[in-house]
Amino acid sequence: MGCGCGDGQDTGGCGGHEHGQTFQPDDMARAAMRRIPHKILVMSGKGGVGKTTVAVNLAYALAAAGHKVGIVDADLHGPDVPLMTGVEGLRAQASDEGLIPIDAPGGVRILSVSSFLASPDAPVIWRGPAKAGVIAQFLGLADWKGTDVLIVDCPPGTGDEPLSVAQMIPDADGVVIVTSPQGVSLLDSRKCVGFARQMDLPVLGIVENFSGFECPGCGRRIDLFKRGGGRQAATDLGVRFLGSIPITEAMVEAGDSGRPLVVSTPDDPASLVLTAMAQELVADWVSGSVGAPIGEGCCGSCACHEPVPGQD
Numbered sequence: 001m002g003c004g005c006g007d008g009q010d011t012g013g014c015g016g017h018e019h020g021q022t023f024q025p026d027d028m029a030r031a032a033m034r035r036i037p038h039k040i041l042v043m044s045g046k047g048g049v050g051k052t053t054v055a056v057n058l059a060y061a062l063a064a065a066g067h068k069v070g071i072v073d074a075d076l077h078g079p080d081v082p083l084m085t086g087v088e089g090l091r092a093q094a095s096d097e098g099l100i101p102i103d104a105p106g107g108v109r110i111l112s113v114s115s116f117l118a119s120p121d122a123p124v125i126w127r128g129p130a131k132a133g134v135i136a137q138f139l140g141l142a143d144w145k146g147t148d149v150l151i152v153d154c155p156p157g158t159g160d161e162p163l164s165v166a167q168m169i170p171d172a173d174g175v176v177i178v179t180s181p182q183g184v185s186l187l188d189s190r191k192c193v194g195f196a197r198q199m200d201l202p203v204l205g206i207v208e209n210f211s212g213f214e215c216p217g218c219g220r221r222i223d224l225f226k227r228g229g230g231r232q233a234a235t236d237l238g239v240r241f242l243g244s245i246p247i248t249e250a251m252v253e254a255g256d257s258g259r260p261l262v263v264s265t266p267d268d269p270a271s272l273v274l275t276a277m278a279q280e281l282v283a284d285w286v287s288g289s290v291g292a293p294i295g296e297g298c299c300g301s302c303a304c305h306e307p308v309p310g311q312d
Helices: 025-034 051-064 081-085 128-140 160-168 183-198 229-237 249-257 269-287
Strands: 038-044 069-073 093-095 098-100 109-112 149-153 174-179 203-208 241-244
Touching: 025 128, 025 160, 038 051, 038 160, 038 183, 051 069, 051 081, 051 149, 051 174, 051 269, 069 081, 069 128, 081 109, 081 249, 098 128, 128 160, 160 183, 174 183, 174 229, 183 203, 183 229, 203 229, 203 269, 229 241, 241 269, 249 269
Parallel strands: 038 149, 038 174, 069 109, 069 149, 174 203, 203 241
Antiparallel strands: 093 098
């Protein structure tokens, strides 16, 4: 990484890029991704809805079910996967075979720009082409041998990074969209559904995070951020609703401790929802279905079908 691939900070080793060598990184990424049976993009329309928490716990729930799982942290400006998986501060390595993902506790393999930065406080100051180049390296020049499920944690929105990921993994199983119950979050999550449809990616489902808080003292349920908006959005858009994840003390602690909730507290109410969500996705693979068909619930002539600038 670095070595003139971007404009901004040099983040260290080259990861297989040799100066003067001619190759098409996007094509290498597509070829490498075809060797991984299952690929899932986790997206959100806006930040602060717990997208990375869902991505990490989904990965660990799948690993607990016996799958060999990797996570690509494509949130280049806010790479939180290492912190949430207990590998923050560890440096990723490179070999003649390319980048070597970090083996996190629990057997999940992690690749994040955070593992190449000189300091956790160092900002990533890159424009679009540099970001696309790094994502291509993470997907195409990393050693993902043996991985049968790859989770890609995309940054919020539908900009450079999600577009690059979608174009480099055109055969992805689909997209999991995370939202909170609030109207502003739901508005933006609908854009993610439109993005997936424009990119011909199946929408695996919508997840409503922060769906109520149960007081540990009195047991009263408090809907801090409203409730039910995610389910309604899924119904309106004709996509599957994957579940409502409540706010729990254990989830808050797990995010900072580096031990994913489904591992640290498997019987927590939020953990049970996340595990059930993973089981539903596995059931899709067994049955051959992929959630809601592309275009279901859509008029066929709306903005979902407008061409994407720069799309291959």
